[in-house]
Amino acid sequence: MVPQLFFAYFAMVIVITSVLVITRKNPVHSVLWMLLLFIHIAALYLFLNAEFLAVIQIIIYAGAILVLFLFVIMLLNLKKEELGKRFQRGWTLSILIGAFSIALLLSILGKVTVFPPPGPYSIEAIQREGSIMTLGRLLYTEYLFPFEIVSVILLVAIIGAVVLAKKRRIGG
């Protein structure tokens, strides 16, 4: 009973804060609600025995990405934007599309009944070796090539950000 109650609390807060994120007028408020959302998602990862993911979620999402968003919002002067309308013209149609996507996802996912046999990484096996050790072994052996590709993607992001945000000299 207790796990269900905890899950209900975290799920409720996640849904409410994500609605608040998309409806607040001031972007700074949206970012702060999103911080609460990410902390609750990290707590949900702890339920799923993904301790390292919870830590990564806090450090990267809450610590890096949200600070970057806040930084850009502070950098741009958005006083004029806050006075105008916040929603698009055809927003009722958009909400219908969203409701349709909820119905579609739930009807598809409700049909899934065949699951693969459980893999070798049971809770006992992970506890014997340690969670991070198991993850690291998998990441640096079986997923070494995707890992290297991700490093190239991050390099492209660094170079792209520098090139895009650099101030161009006139006539230079």
Place this chain on the structure above:
Amino acid sequence: MVPLSWYIVLSALVFSIGIIGFLIRRNIIIMLMCIELMLNAVNISFAAFAHYMQDMRGQIMVFFVIAVAASEAVIGLALVIALFRNKPTVNIDEINIMKG
């Protein structure tokens, strides 16, 4: 024990809220945040399947998704800054300088 389907329902709900937010908002920074919201919804279901199928590969996928999300946020915000320099607005209705 919480059943797997609860996590899947939560993930679908958050994903759809992300879609709605992406479609209804005018502010381009909020639209980028909605993309982050959708990626997080996918991460929840990856982690849930990893736990219930007893397979760590789902968690590896979450790492890759987080790395791509970070790159996407960086590039998107750099584009917003570059756009703001040309036309001081983040309202997507007013960004039509590429229109012929």
